[in-house]
Amino acid sequence: MSTRIYNFSAGPAMLPTQVMEKAQEEFCNYHGVGNGIMELSHRGPQFTEVIKRAEDNIRELLNISDEYAVIFVQGGASMQFSMIPMNLMLPNGFSEYADTGTWAAKAMKEAKLFGEVKNIATSKETNYDRIPVIRHWKPTQGSSYCHITSNNTVAGTQYHSFPEKMADVPLIADMSSDIMSRVLDINEFGMIYAGAQKNIGPSGVALVIMRKDLAKRTPANVPTMLRYSTYIDKGSMFNTPPTFAIYMIALITDWLKEKGGLKVIEEINDMKSEVLYELIDKTGFFHCPVEPGSRSKMNVVFRLPTEELEAKFVKEAEIGGMLGLKGHRLVGGIRASIYNAMPMKGVEQLIDFMNEFERVNG
Amino acid sequence: MSTRIYNFSAGPAMLPTQVMEKAQEEFCNYHGVGNGIMELSHRGPQFTEVIKRAEDNIRELLNISDEYAVIFVQGGASMQFSMIPMNLMLPNGFSEYADTGTWAAKAMKEAKLFGEVKNIATSKETNYDRIPVIRHWKPTQGSSYCHITSNNTVAGTQYHSFPEKMADVPLIADMSSDIMSRVLDINEFGMIYAGAQKNIGPSGVALVIMRKDLAKRTPANVPTMLRYSTYIDKGSMFNTPPTFAIYMIALITDWLKEKGGLKVIEEINDMKSEVLYELIDKTGFFHCPVEPGSRSKMNVVFRLPTEELEAKFVKEAEIGGMLGLKGHRLVGGIRASIYNAMPMKGVEQLIDFMNEFERVNG
DSSP: OOSOOEEOOSSSOOOOHHHHHHHHHTSSSGGGSSSOGGGSOTTSHHHHHHHHHHHHHHHHHHTOOTTEEEEEESSHHHHHHHHHHHHHSOTTOEEEEEEOSHHHHHHHHHHTTTSEEEEEEEOGGGTTOSOOOGGGOOOOTTOSOEEEESEETTTTEEOSSOOOOBTTBOEEEEOTTTTTSSOOOGGGOSEEEEESTTTTSOSSOEEEEEEGGGGGGOOTTSOGGGOHHHHHHTTTOSSOOOHHHHHHHHHHHHHHHHHTOHHHHHHHHHHHHHHHHHHHHHOSSSBOOSOGGGBOSSEEEEBOSSHHHHHHHHHHHHHTTEEOOBOOTTTOSEEEEOOTTSOHHHHHHHHHHHHHHHHHHO | OOSOOEEOOSSSOOOOHHHHHHHHHTSSSGGGSSSOGGGSOTTSHHHHHHHHHHHHHHHHHHTOOTTEEEEEESSHHHHHHHHHHHHHOOTTOEEEEEEOSHHHHHHHHHHTTTSEEEEEEEOGGGTTOSOOOGGGOOOOTTOSOEEEESEETTTTEEOSSOOOOBTTBOEEEEOTTTTTSSOOOGGGOSEEEEESTTTTSOSSOEEEEEEGGGGGGOOTTSOGGGOHHHHHHTTTOSSOOOHHHHHHHHHHHHHHHHHTOHHHHHHHHHHHHHHHHHHHHHOSSSBOOSOGGGBOSSEEEEBOSSHHHHHHHHHHHHHTTEEOOBOOTTTOSEEEEOOTTSOHHHHHHHHHHHHHHHHHHO
16 A cells, blocks of 8 residues: 555554455445445444444454443543443442553542542552552452553553452453453453554444443433443444444454454564564663553553654654654653554564664764 | 435435545545544544534534534433433423423433423324424423424424523524524524434534533533533543544535535425425325424425335335335334435435336325
C-alpha cells in the first residue's frame, strides 16, 4: 500500500490494512445487498450474522466458556468506570482499586459515588513508572471486586502477571489498550472490558466480557441502559447497537484468527516491543522512564535529551511517514503505540529513523 | 448507481449515495494523510476539524443560538431516556410525558426511577393512531420538564405542531426519527435529541441540543459520563467520541447544506409523503390506520386486505429492489420509512410497485 502510512497514535489507532480495504470495498454494497452494512437494519439477516460472528470470534480467540457473557456497550471504557460500581458494588460494601495511572485513577474516582473505595496498590509516588509488585498486595476478602488497569497507555506500563485469584472477589480489568494482544486466561477474571479503538476496532464501542452471575448483583434502581443484564438478555440489541463499529470488530477478529490467533499475535508483539526497548536501552541518547519489569508491549514511552529534540523528532518522523509519536499531553516525551495492527515493518522503519536521528543529533 | 437499492428500513436506514461514495473513497486514506479518519487520533487536526464542522453545520441548518449546546453522546436515544430525568428532574419534583407510542412509553418508564411522572396526554386507547389534540393539553406549571416524541416510528404518527411554550417548563423532544427533516424553531424547546441512524448518520451516536442553563440542574451524585455538563464543557471529547459516526454526520450535514437546507428538504419530504398517502387513500386495497391529521412524513404505515398479502407484498418488493418494508414486529403491516436520504425516485418506484401489486392482487 503505497498511500498508507504508519500511525503510532495511542488510539484511535491504525487498523489492519487488509481489514480497511475489505471494509472499503463493501462500504456501499454489502455482500451484493445494494446498501452498506451501516445502512441495514440491525435486526436484518446481514447484521444478525455480523454480530454473531464478532461474538463467536471473540469467544474462540479468548477461549471463553458459556459461564461468561460477551457484550457490546457504548460510551467507551469511561462509561464502564460508572457501570461497574453501579452494578457490582455490594450493598453497603466496598471495592478495591489499584491506582497505576491516569485512567486507573479516573475509574477509582467514579466508584466513590457508589460506595467506599480502597486504593489497594499504587505507584503514584514514583510518577506511575511501574506496576506495584504483585506479591506485595492482594484483594481483601469481602471486597465487592478488585479493579486493575492491565495496560497504562499514558505511563507505558503493563501487568505481566496478575493478582492471584481470590474466591468471592472478582478481579476486574480495564484492558482497553492491550485486549487481544496476548494469551489470557479469562477464568482468572470476573470481568474484563475494553474500549475498542486501540486493538480491536474503531471508537464507539466497548467490549465487555463478564461472568454472568455477577450481573445479578445490580440494584433495582439502576436504569435500563446501564444494567449489564439488559445487554446480556438482549444480545446487545435492546436498542440499536453501533452496527458499523461491531462490523469492524467482526472483520478484525476474522483477521486475528487468520493470523493464527493470540499466541501468534503475542509473539509478534513481543518482538516488536523487544527491538524497540533494546535500542532505547543501548544508547545514552534515548531513555525509557519505566521500570524494566513493568514496561508495556503496547505503548513504548521514551525521552530524548531535551524537549526541543523531542519536538524535532516528532516533526521529522511525520515527514518520514510516521504519525502520532508525540507523548500524552500530561507526561510529554515520545510514545510509540504498537498495537496488533502495527506491522513489524512499521517498527523497523521507526528504528531506522531513531538510529539516524541519534546519529545526526546525538 | 446501478448496484444501490432503495432501502425503506426504519433505521439504521439508507444514507445519501453521494455521501456513502465520498466516505468510501477516502476510507483508507483521509485527505492524503495515509490512514482513514477512523484510525486517526480524536485530538489530531483532522478529527478536530470534522467535529467542529459537524457542529457548525448543525448550528447553521437549525439556526441554533449560543444559548444552546450541541453535543454528541453515545448510547442512542435510549440512553437519553435515563439521562434526561437523571439530570433534569428537579429535587422532589415531577415531570410530564405525552405517551404517543412504544418509544414514548419507554422514555416515561425510565423517568419513574428518578421521580414522579405524569402522563399528560396519550393515544394508547386508540392504539397510538394519533397525536392527542394539542390544544387539549399543556405542560403544568412547576413540572421539571415536558417530554414528547415528535415522530413515532412504530405507529407512523408525527406532531405537526407543538405544545405552546411555557416559561419555566422546558419542552423536551425525542426527534430520533424526524430530526432535520423539516424547519424547526429550536427556541421553542429546552432540549431536543435524536439517535442519528435515521436522518443524519449511522447508529452509535445521538445528537443532543440543549439550552445550556439546564445542564446546571444536574445533582452532584450523577456519574461523569451521564452528566450533560461533561459533554458541554469538553466539546463532546471528555473521552474518545465515536469518531467515524460523527464524521458521517459531518458529511450528511454537508450534503443537507448543499441541497439547500431544511426548507428544501422539507418540501421534498412533503412531496414524498403526500404522493404515498394519496395513493393509499384513493384505493380500497391499501389502508392507513393513522388519523389523517397525525400522519408521519417519515414513516408511512399501511395495511393490505390480509396478512398473507402483506407478506407477499414485502417479498415481491424485495425482489424488485425495495428493502425493509415490513412493519414493526409489534404492529405488523407495511411501513415505508422515507427519511431525507430516500430520493423521490425511490418513492416513485414504490408507487409503481403498489399500483401493479393492487392490479394483480386486488
